[in-house]
Amino acid sequence: MTKALLARVFTLLRLLCAVGLVAGMTFLYTRVVSVNNVTVALTFLLAVLAVATWWGLPEALAASVAGVLCFDYFFLPPIGNFTIADPQNWAALFAFVATALIVSELSTHARKQAVESTRRQRELEGLYTLSRNLLLLDSRAPLAQQIAQQVAQVFDLQGVAIFDRLTDRIYRAGPHDIPVEDSKLRDAALQGTVFEDATAKTIVMPINLGGPPIGSLGIQGTSISEAALQSSASLAAITLERAHVQEVATRAEAARQSEELKSTLLDALAHEFKTPLTPIKAAVTSMLSDGCSSPTHQELLHIINEEIDRLNTMLTEAIQMSRIEAGQVHLHRSPQSLSALAQSQLQRLAESLEGRKVTVEVPEDLPPVRVDPEFIGIVIWQLLNNAVRYTPPGSPLTLRARREGAEVVVSVADCGPGISEAEQQQIFQKFYRGKTHRERIPGTGVGLTIAQEIVRAHQGRIWVESQPGKGAKFSFSVPCAPREVSA
Amino acid sequence: MTSARILVVDDEPQIRRVMRTTLVSRGYVVNDARNGEDALEKLREERFDLVLLDMNMPGIGGMETCRIIRSQSDIPIVILSIRNAEKDKIEALDAGADDYVTKPFSMPELLARIRAALRRAPLASPGAREVFDLGRTVINFAARRVTVDGTEVRLTPKEFDLLRFLASNPEVAIPHAKLLQAVWGPDYGEEVEYLRVFINQLRKKIEPEPSHPEYLLTEPWVGYRFHLPGKD
Numbered sequence: 001m002t003k004a005l006l007a008r009v010f011t012l013l014r015l016l017c018a019v020g021l022v023a024g025m026t027f028l029y030t031r032v033v034s035v036n037n038v039t040v041a042l043t044f045l046l047a048v049l050a051v052a053t054w055w056g057l058p059e060a061l062a063a064s065v066a067g068v069l070c071f072d073y074f075f076l077p078p079i080g081n082f083t084i085a086d087p088q089n090w091a092a093l094f095a096f097v098a099t100a101l102i103v104s105e106l107s108t109h110a111r112k113q114a115v116e117s118t119r120r121q122r123e124l125e126g127l128y129t130l131s132r133n134l135l136l137l138d139s140r141a142p143l144a145q146q147i148a149q150q151v152a153q154v155f156d157l158q159g160v161a162i163f164d165r166l167t168d169r170i171y172r173a174g175p176h177d178i179p180v181e182d183s184k185l186r187d188a189a190l191q192g193t194v195f196e197d198a199t200a201k202t203i204v205m206p207i208n209l210g211g212p213p214i215g216s217l218g219i220q221g222t223s224i225s226e227a228a229l230q231s232s233a234s235l236a237a238i239t240l241e242r243a244h245v246q247e248v249a250t251r252a253e254a255a256r257q258s259e260e261l262k263s264t265l266l267d268a269l270a271h272e273f274k275t276p277l278t279p280i281k282a283a284v285t286s287m288l289s290d291g292c293s294s295p296t297h298q299e300l301l302h303i304i305n306e307e308i309d310r311l312n313t314m315l316t317e318a319i320q321m322s323r324i325e326a327g328q329v330h331l332h333r334s335p336q337s338l339s340a341l342a343q344s345q346l347q348r349l350a351e352s353l354e355g356r357k358v359t360v361e362v363p364e365d366l367p368p369v370r371v372d373p374e375f376i377g378i379v380i381w382q383l384l385n386n387a388v389r390y391t392p393p394g395s396p397l398t399l400r401a402r403r404e405g406a407e408v409v410v411s412v413a414d415c416g417p418g419i420s421e422a423e424q425q426q427i428f429q430k431f432y433r434g435k436t437h438r439e440r441i442p443g444t445g446v447g448l449t450i451a452q453e454i455v456r457a458h459q460g461r462i463w464v465e466s467q468p469g470k471g472a473k474f475s476f477s478v479p480c481a482p483r484e485v486s487a
Numbered sequence: 488m489t490s491a492r493i494l495v496v497d498d499e500p501q502i503r504r505v506m507r508t509t510l511v512s513r514g515y516v517v518n519d520a521r522n523g524e525d526a527l528e529k530l531r532e533e534r535f536d537l538v539l540l541d542m543n544m545p546g547i548g549g550m551e552t553c554r555i556i557r558s559q560s561d562i563p564i565v566i567l568s569i570r571n572a573e574k575d576k577i578e579a580l581d582a583g584a585d586d587y588v589t590k591p592f593s594m595p596e597l598l599a600r601i602r603a604a605l606r607r608a609p610l611a612s613p614g615a616r617e618v619f620d621l622g623r624t625v626i627n628f629a630a631r632r633v634t635v636d637g638t639e640v641r642l643t644p645k646e647f648d649l650l651r652f653l654a655s656n657p658e659v660a661i662p663h664a665k666l667l668q669a670v671w672g673p674d675y676g677e678e679v680e681y682l683r684v685f686i687n688q689l690r691k692k693i694e695p696e697p698s699h700p701e702y703l704l705t706e707p708w709v710g711y712r713f714h715l716p717g718k719d
Contacts, residue, residue, distance in 0.1 A: 271543075274569045274590060279501040281591035286509040289595045305593075312591055316571070332574075337708065344677050368708075374573045 011058070018051045018059040022066040030074050037075050041096050044071060048100045052107035060104030068097050123228040126154045130232060134239045143243045144215065147236045148173035155228070157221035162207075162236065164215045165189050166244055178220040180204055188216035203229065207237040214240055263326035270315040270322070277315075281308045320378065321430070321446045324453045331375065331457055335368040335481035338401050338408060345380040346399070352385075354393035362401045369408050370481040375454045379462075382451040383412040383474045390472075391416030404477070407460070411475035419466040427464065428452045451476070491605050492534065495519040496526040496552065497541040497567065506539065509594055515601075523552030535562060537604055542568035542579065550582050557583025561643050563604035567592070573680060580684035585645045586671070596674075603672030604645075619654055621702060621716055624693045626654060633693055640692045645670060649685050650693070653703065653713035660706040686711060 025047060029040055044067040052060035072082055076089045084090055130150055137146045144164040152160040152174035159178030163170045163185035170182050179200050188195055188204045192213050195204040202220045206213035217233045224232075284305045287293065293301070339362040346358060369376075380399075387397050391414045398413045419427065426432045431445040448462075455462040455476045466472035493515050495506045503519040510517045518533065520526035522544050530538070538556060542549035553564055563586075566579045571589040579587050585604050588597055617629040625634045628651055633640050642650065648670045653661065664676040671681070686705075690697040704712045 271569050275499055276501070278567075278569075278591040279499070279505040282502070282505045282509065282594050282597070285593035285595060286505070286512075289598075290512075308591065347677070 014055050014059050015062045018055070018063040019066045021047050021051065022063055022070055026070040026074055037071075037092070040075050041071060041092065044096070045099055045103060049103050049107055052104040053111055056111070057104060057108040060108060061101075064097070064100035064104060067100060068093065071096060119225070123155075123225060126224075127228060127231050127235070130154045131235050134235055137239065139243070142167075142169070142171060143240060144169070144236075145171040145173065147171075147239055151217070151219070151232050151236070155219075155221070155224045155232070157219050157224065159220040161185055161204075161218040162215060163189050163218075164240060166214065166240075174220075176220065178202060178218055180218045180220075185216045185218055188218070189213045205229065205233055207233045207240065209234070209237045209241055214244070260326050263322040266322040267319055270319045273315050274312065277308055277312055281305070281312075284308065317446050317450060320450050324450060331372040333370050333372050333458075336371050336373045336376070338362060338366060338369055338410060341371075341373055341377055342380055342399055342401070342410070345377055345384060348381060349384050349388065352388055354388075356388060356391065356394060357396045358384075359396065359398045361398065363403075366401055366403060366408060368481040369478045371458055371478050376458070376478065379451040379454050379476060380410065380412075382447045383476075386447060386474070387412050387414040387416070387472075390414070403480070406480055407477040408480055409475055409477045411473050413471060413473040415471040418468040418470050419464060419472050420468050424464050424466060428462070490514065490516060491536040492516040492518070493537045493539060493601070494526060494529060494533075494535045495539045496521075496523065496544070496549075497539075498522055498544045499541070502541070502567075510601075513598060523547040523549065523555075526552055527555060530556060530560070530562075537601060538562055538564045539601075540564055540566050540584070542566060542570065542575070550578065553579065553582040553584055557643070561641070563644065565597075565600055565604050567597075577680055577684055580681060581688075583643065585643070586681075599672065599674045603674065606672060619715075623695050624702070626650065626693070628654075635693060635695070642689070642692060646685055646689055646692070649682075650689055653711060657713045657715045660709045660712045662710040666710055682711065 022044065025043060029035055048060055048063045048067060051063045069082075072084065072093060073080070076084055076086075076093065078085055084093065133150045133154070134147060137143055137150075142164075144162045144167070148160045148162045148171045151157065151162075157174055159172065159174035159176045161170060161172045161178050161180055163182075170185055172178065180195075180197075180202050184195055184204055187193070188206050190213070192206045192208065194206070195202075197203070200220065201222055202218060203226075204216055204218040207215040207217050214237060217229075217236055219229065284301055288298065288301050288305060291298075339360070342360060342362065346360070384397070384399070391397070395415045397415075399410070400413070401408055401410045403409075428448050430449045432448075452462050455478070458478050460476055460478040462474070462476040464472060464474050493510055495503055495510070495517060496519070497503050497506070498521055503521075507517045507519060518529060518535070520529050523546050526538070526540070529535075540549050540553055540556075544552075547555075549566065549568070553566065556562065556564060564584045565586045565588060566584045567588050567590055568575060568579070569590045576587045586600050588600055617627065619626040619628075623636050627633070631642075631647055633642055633647075633650075649666065652666065652669045663679045663682055666682055667675040667678055671678070675681075686703055687697075690700050690703050694700045694702060701716055702714055704714050706712050
């Protein structure tokens, strides 16, 4: 308040000085030296010009008005009053007034432009310094804090605050604590709006780079234009964004490495387990095929053999899962006949069918599909194997394939106990095992996850339809092969 | 036939033990080697009818051992490996293996594979053409010799049997499964990748321009066809 009052007093003083200058000159010309009217008018104009250049338009106008009045009163006949006798003098007075006004307007304008360009130059220099300094920030300390400090320092601001949305923290810098609430900084970042408070001379604006704001910048002080503030916000955005991207990349790399290590370990472990399984399996199957032992021994040997197979399947699935998770699945896609793929998987499964009749419904004119035969074979096997494991011996299975637009949908339907809606959501998750069968039916719970990942890698979908008591139908879709391609 | 001599190459002593016991009980003569280098030396010293080769071994490893054996001999090679990815199988077949068995395997299956690898397709029936003069390539089935532009090329037994089966049924598209059963044995039929690899190797050996085959033609979705030039 006192500051505003002081400014008013100063303006008033300058106005008085301007008028005083004209009064002084009038005194000089009437009492000290005698000059003609042309000289008087020209020197008055000079004075107006000087006042306009030094101070500005209001002072120049005051000087102009004083000049007109003094010129008319003291120098244009009849001297001593404001009337003008000679019409020529009217013209002279009008010329004086017009010149004074134009001169004051022009010089004020020129002065303003000079001030403006100086200010712009300073800001540009500031922005340049800021961008250079932001490149050299210390990556170990909080970046937003350093950005705030740099903005405050470079633009000589009273206070700066930066809200970093990623870390959800507010950093303040500058000689004064800026009178902006944390909530306002957060709102600016969340809503992308600008808050301006003219009396407190604060402005808060979102920081963004095209996308949604990544934070907000608040400043207090008048020494910075809106454009420079925008540029500072953009520089801050670039700096923060770069740091975020770097951090995300570093984290992703670390996660990838750890995942890769895990997968490599699992892969190596599974292979190590398979090595001792090989002689056991060879020995047991050799004894079984000799057929020279008693029925009891034969039964016991069968048990060993089956459990080796089970262990082997678990290890194979663990290897597949670790490969899929490590992103090591490289598909070698080529046009394939689904009926051939299905037939070969059914042959693999033949031994464990235990009287379950499998109906295969694959139309003759089914187009070839563009898939990796090995991996899609795994998917078909997983679905068939699941159907066999979760249904009683003797119950029928159906394997269907049909064309749907540019895709072929393959489904395996069974007449087993079905899957409740709640469980349907979970069965594709890793290590999930059906609740009712968990105890009875062996498995690792990764089969459907593997199938899902493989189908996804083929840009297909996999889903289940089932009602408890009415069986389950697992389906997946894969794209058809383009027509002109042949094997 | 049952006195065939088999070399078992595996770095796992228990696998060598179980193989030796079983194979000897089936009448085979068995020797074993602990690694690739050992195997190559034994092959130089003794005559064998078949090699059972592990893939993952210290030293030069199974793949390289397979390549070296194949570059020196036509002996049937059956790979035993824990890896079951198709690319591993194709790589092994490309290196010259005749068959690929995934560990752990059942003994009856391996014995069937061994019999298939040892088996020679029966000689052509009397009256069948014994010499095919295709122009630049001449195939003499009676002498088991193939020459291209007068130079003899060496075919492995399986390659030769495959070529003979195709050539004795010229201009007929032979399905994959039929080819596999005729050349490898009745237990085969699914191993389409075997045919891809062997046909490729045959094309490289007997076709004047392997990338544009004249004799060994692919029948999309079906199998392969032997084409006699000049019958267009």
